[in-house]
Amino acid sequence: MPKTSLVLFDIDGTLLHSGGCGRAATRLAVQDVFGTVGTLDDVSFAGKTDWQILLEALAPAGIAAGEIEKRLAEYNQVVARHLTQIIGGCPVRPCVGALGLVAALRADSAVLLGLVTGNMAGLAPIKLRAAGFDPADFPIGAFGSEGWNRAMLPPLALARANAFNGADFAPSRVVIIGDTPGDITCAHSIGARTLAVATGPFSADELAAHQPDSLFATLEDTGAVLRAILNGQRDT
Ligand SMILES: [Mg+2]
Structure with a gap:
């Protein structure tokens, strides 16, 4: 099914x-x-793709966008190697409620999980494992090496999810969950719904100004978050 x-x-x-x-x-x-x-x-990382961060940081040093694009595959390997070497000494931790929410969603046979992240593809599984997640729970995704603007990522993730699923997801049954205005606005590129959570650098008030479909201080109340994700889709 x-x-x-x-x-x-x-x-x-x-x-x-x-x-x-x-x-x-x-x-x-x-x-x-x-x-x-x-x-x-001096570059803020929140809500940006890694490709975008490279462009912002390196343009003032005179490194052209084309040069950065040519080296993205190499960069992905090098940054993953560095992260692997240092992550054991870093206080990586899951956000409040995130492990429980992922476990609950994974137990729902109607749900496919995926990633829309600014991280380079090589970084995502390393960070997920370090925080106690199983990267295999997110079989599809779009990554920071695939767009210099976050809005470029949801269409890639949706196309991959449709192919993986063997059937197309209705936009109203796609939810993007994130902690920045960029996560909310990038969802517009596929007409997805949005759930914002104020566990990152933005307050609930700041996120509310971007009009997510739902907004939580944390993901701790698994039942309430699940209802916001799934109930809003019941009549569509
Ligand atoms: Mg984020």
Whole structure:
């Protein structure tokens, strides 16, 4: 039986806190691959794709967008290697309620889980494992190496989910869960619903201004979050 609901998770600030190791691994890898970190230390990562972060940090150092694009595959390998080396020393932890929510969704045979994350593809499984998640619970995804704007990612994730499922998900049965305005606005590219959670750098009030379909301080109340994800789809 094909699944009928698609739930797409952001990673940082939504499923887990990486304890600074994402930024640290990025800094090491950018220096290795591009010979400079540019203005990386001044760039906010929240809601952005890793490709976008590279463009912002390296343009002031005179590194052209085309050069960055050519080296993305190499960068993905190098940053994953650095993260693997340092993650054991970082206080990685799941966000409040995230493990319980994923377990509850995984137990629902109508739900397919996936990722829409700004992380390079190589980083996602490393961070997920370190925080206690099984990357195999998220069989499809779109990653920060695949778009310089977050809005480019949901169409990729949806196409992959439809192919994986063998049937198309209705946009009204797709929910994107994230902790930044970028997670909310990127959902517009596929007409998906949005659930915002204020466990990242943005307050509930700041997220509310971007009009998510639902908004939670944390994912702790599994029952209430599940209802917001699934009940809103019942009549569609
Ligand atoms: Mg995030």
